[in-house]
Amino acid sequence: MTGNGDTLPAATVYEVAERAGVSIATVSRTFSDSGKVAARTREAVLQAAQELQYVPAAAARALAGRRTRALGAVLPHIDGHYYSQLLVGFDIAASELGLSVVLALASPDGVHSPHALDLLGRVDGIAFMAPSGADDEFVARVAGVRPTVTVARGRVEGADAVHAENRAPARELTAHLLEHGRRRIGFVGRPEEGSDIAGRHRGCLDALEDAGLSLVRLYEVDPVEDAGREVAERILREPIDLDALVCGNDELALAVISRLTAGGVRVPEDLAVTGWDDTVAARYITPGLTTVRQEIEQLGALAARRLAARIDGSPAADPVTIGSRAVLRASCGCAEPA
Amino acid sequence: MTGNGDTLPAATVYEVAERAGVSIATVSRTFSDSGKVAARTREAVLQAAQELQYVPAAAARALAGRRTRALGAVLPHIDGHYYSQLLVGFDIAASELGLSVVLALASPDGVHSPHALDLLGRVDGIAFMAPSGADDEFVARVAGVRPTVTVARGRVEGADAVHAENRAPARELTAHLLEHGRRRIGFVGRPEEGSDIAGRHRGCLDALEDAGLSLVRLYEVDPVEDAGREVAERILREPIDLDALVCGNDELALAVISRLTAGGVRVPEDLAVTGWDDTVAARYITPGLTTVRQEIEQLGALAARRLAARIDGSPAADPVTIGSRAVLRASCGCAEPA
DNA sequence: CACCAGACTGTATGCGCTTACATCACGGAT
């Protein structure tokens, strides 16, 4: 038999109060440090609490205080750099604000489990970090009843929005390709209304227009490896006159490069390729992947802070955007650095 | 001005009860489907609830029901494949059991924010997914008062434990290296008591012993890219007679290969290298990284289910281990597949 | 036709905490 198996009932304010020789109100005040407790008393309470291993019951606090002190985070249940960083930033910022984070992973297509609703009863505000999709309606509904922030999604009435910069960097990235002498450019990714990839697509078109050119081809696919491989295969099968491919994210770009290279296409000599996100693999593939790095953690932190502000009564604010910077490696045609 | 800014106070059982023409007990029963409600009544309640956009307040349920219906997950705040998958598995399993997940990220060195304590007041059970470290004491303390499960950590009295298989696969992997004719093998990673990497190290030694050999060198470093690069640099600087390197994880292996290759060492011809985790980059680097793949999601799911069982009264059970399988690519000396 | 077992539903209590409001002690101002 390992351990005692059972757990003793936790101490309550009453027991702490009795032990410290004060009333429960004083215990409560001590733990919510409203500053209204004399130093001596405070010490005594803390001491008693420590001895009893007292931890305030969040449920009771939430019920009495009418706020849960928790934030909800909805993201697709896929692993990967982007969402991990987002979540890390969100959690750190939330915990700095004294808020807990409750998770609600949605399936990648945006369908929520019935428990996504439970979330509403658990938190003071919700951040939607999954890409726009089947849950648009749900988001709008939530935004009507709780402080809500969307992360890199289409605009929702009543919700705050935070974004990573897409259009301008995409424009620069594409312009960079043009400087390398590329002229026949294709884009890989589905530019869905309000999504990150739509912004990247737009920026790519901007640069092209600046140069009096137009996009040779749009491969409208999901931003996943499989889709990237398929695009590469289509290119190998029906060669078209393309000298650069701007991919909506690194997953696509990596798969494209890998498959194309295996098929005999030289990257970047025959075809330059760029990605977006600066994932780990981007710096291990050959040639190194030229991509865009963003402070996704900051984005997550921003979301948490906006939510907290809304909860504290601030009105919804204008969308906020965080910056990004290109990481030039070899896949665009630059010389591989030492 | 965007949105109404304010949120209406949420509906309660009282309002639903009144609208449906029943008592609050019936509303409560309907939502906790204890099966004690007549179909007609149930319909009426659901209807009323829908109209009022009623969502049960988790805090009140928790307080009255004496259980939060939430699990806590403690993991280091680093991004990466492994922890994402773990969390995804944990969350999916938890939500299938009707439980929410509250996050508590600890800094990578195991130091918890003061808010890690809050977690105790918020959940019915806690899973520690961060590697053993500065928080060992905290884990033991939690295990004394709440159902607790450790994931890939050293044994803790009173806590359940789940692990991924390490020793046996490491033995096989090393044996595979021996089959390739390698004899002078080194290990990269710090084999800390009870950790995954300790198991891998042990398995590596097993295979060596089986063959009457011994480890040529142990590079005892943290399992991160920087450390891998430093090991590679040390090897370039002070060449030692090594023909294979078993790395504690992919991060190390990738960094080692990358740096070594840049320094003129041919992998796998001069030196074979293996990793662990089968991260994304493992299949994009050249040569493809031979590594071990594990169903980390399953591990997370297992943790959630054990916790739920403990909460429902089951006693602590014996540690559980999930399997794994080697993924042979080219870095071990195998021919690169098509 | 009286009686009883279910099957439902209602009443009432309390989960552990926050927070208005009341109380009290104390010291300076008048």
Place this chain on the structure above:
DNA sequence: ATCCGTGATGTAAGCGCATACAGTCTGGTG
């Protein structure tokens, strides 16, 4: 000496729900 402001603490009333216990109503039995 009296009055009153100030700061510290206590009192008590819920917060929204689960649930034990007590009805109420049906239909089947003897």
